[in-house]
Structures are given as C-alpha cells and as structure tokens.
Amino acid sequence: MNKNHARMATVLMTLLVQTAATADMENGRALTERNCTSCHDDSMYMRDERRVTTMSALQNQVQRCEINLDLKWFEDDINDVTGYLNTQYYHFESPQ
Numbered sequence: 001m002n003k004n005h006a007r008m009a010t011v012l013m014t015l016l017v018q019t020a021a022t023a024d025m026e027n028g029r030a031l032t033e034r035n036c037t038s039c040h041d042d043s044m045y046m047r048d049e050r051r052v053t054t055m056s057a058l059q060n061q062v063q064r065c066e067i068n069l070d071l072k073w074f075e076d077d078i079n080d081v082t083g084y085l086n087t088q089y090y091h092f093e094s095p096q
Contacts, residue, residue: 023083024076031081035071045089055092058082 052058062082066073073081086092 022079023087024080025084025087027077028080028082028084029088031073031077032084035069036065036081039065039069042089045085052090055082055086055090055094058086058090058092 052061059078059082062078062085066078066081071077
C-alpha cells in the first residue's frame with residue numbers, strides 16, 4: 001500500500017469512528033422511516049445475503065441511496081442514518 005492509500009485509509013477509519021460516535025439516532029430513525037422505507041421495508045437489512053458487510057460499505061450504500069433519491073442530505077444526515085442502521089440492524093464494530 002503506498003503512502004496515499006495508507007493516508008486515505010486512515011482518514012476513512014477516522015470518519016467512520018466519528019460517524020458511529022456522533023450519530024443522532026432519532027434523526028437517523030426519522031430519515032430512514034421517511035425515505036428508505038418508501039423503497040423497501042426493513043427486511044432488506046436483515047436478509048442472509050446482505051451486500052453490505054462492513055461499516056464503510058454501509059456508509060457508501062447510504063450515500064448511494066441519498067444520491068439516487070436526490071435527497072440533498074447534509075453529511076450529518078448521512079452519518080445519522082448510517083449510525084442508526086448500524087445500531088438497529090448491522091452491529092458492525094467501529095474501526096479502532
């Protein structure tokens with residue numbers, strides 16, 4: 001891994017730790033209920049063949065959905081939804 005990749009990995013890990021630690025669960029729940037469940041119910045988060053298998057993949061998926069639905073969320077909203085989904089369904093450990 002070159003220095004740029006290592007630096008990017010460190011920044012990503014730091015952001016993921018901050019996301020998990022600072023997520024507003026009530027806002028994440030409200031945004032999920034108002035936007036995400038308009039496309040699918042919560043069984044998507046509990047299926048055995050999940051495509052999302054890491055915290056960074058979860059963050060990326062929330063960002064993709066936000067873009068595809070043209071929601072224009074703030075970064076904090078994306079972090080709140082990611083934190084809420086992780087707490088409720090995924091239970092990924094935050095990177096140390």
